Amino acid sequence: MIQLIDVSVHAGKFSLEHLTMEIPDGAYVVLMGASGSGKTTLLEAICGLKTIRSGQLILNGRDVTHLSPAERGIGYVPQDLALFPTMTVLQHLEFALSLRWWPRQQKRERVAELARLLRLESLLSRRVTDLSGGESQRVALGRALSFHPQIVLLDEPLSALDEQTRSEMQAVLRETQQASGITFLHVTHLRSEADEMADRLVTLQHGQLRVHSPSATASAKSG
């Protein structure tokens, strides 16, 4: 569960003030808002890359407001993907596992599982600088999912993909969420993508968060 209680975040001259929101366990929540409304700032505050000035951030019952990003255990896929240019696909998928000292056998099994899920088997030895946009997106997602985080934040993860790859990735995300029960918070500016993916829809407008109820989201989908 993600709980924001009266959270304020400042990013240079831009700020988000007094945000309150609750996302239940295992939900697939899509966050929408106009460009510059602060969606990325909010995601970065949740994963610890932006400092929360006031208020509380509770993740799965634990107050993480003042914890470092490493201590929050959140998988994060930024819009620019921020892959590690000197590493191969395999090294990306192993990265968080090595930091957690996973045994070699377990690491291999997890990497194989992710590679199968994200169709990366034939790319494992490739450097990420040699990948296409869609392949890079899948690597970034695999890297974020690798260590079984309870919460995954996706910042416009499908924006740069063609129609077919986007629909494949949407299926992968859905499949992952259903198999693992991870709570997803997915930012997009595409209404169609939100309709396709969301259990719940959250909008960020004029610095205010509005959580749409499941029924409203469903009616929005059917409408």
Next chain:
Amino acid sequence: MSDGVFHGISWGLGGAYVLFLVLLLTADFFFTSPQFVIAALQKPEIQASVLLTLKTCTLSSLIALTFAVPLAYTLSRYRFPGHALIDTLIDIPLVLPPLVLGLSLLVLFHFPIHGWKLESWLRESAGLPVTYHVPAIVLAQATLSTAFAVRTLRATFDRIDPRAEQVARTLGCTQVQAFTFVCLPQAQSGVFAALIVAWARAMGEFGPILVFAGSTRMKTEVLSTSVYLELGMGSLQAAVAISLVMVTIAVSILLLLRILGNWGDT
């Protein structure tokens, strides 16, 4: 200006400088003879000087990197009060006349603060004499080399997008791990370039060494001071021969480091 004229000027001016360097070395080469070079290399004091040069340049460039990497990274990634001042201070060794740098080192080690002197303290507590000893050479070289290395590395870290390090932190990295596993591998060629610059700068160091370490034969004599000593004795042929030895060593080491750097990149 047409493309042809632009290319002509670029190649012409660039080529003129390269030609000038080649002429300098050729003049040295024809001024002396292989016999003088061999004779110089056979002298025990020159052999000791070559060895001491290699040792001190290597040590001082490693010391330079040790300080330059964290300093350049901090200046590149963080903004804090006094940032601009520190950035300017780093340039001081680059703009000071070399003799002044040597003099400053001498003053620092011998200036009494309430009767306490750094030089005496190091001698008595650690048994480490600095002034007019080998550590003075290393310190003089490292002081200047570090400033050059910081400038090279700062440009390198500025070019590396910090986003990857930030994302690494969400994956479980501490700041040190994000730096070590994500940033440093991307900075590898910059680190090699800084090492090359630091080493080359250390090799060419003369003024501060002369003031702070002296130039005692078989003790604190490095190749740059060997040239000075030979000139002082009126032995111009030997001075030029040693200069050619310096050029040969410098070019070999720099080529080796460059090859290692390129090899590391692939």
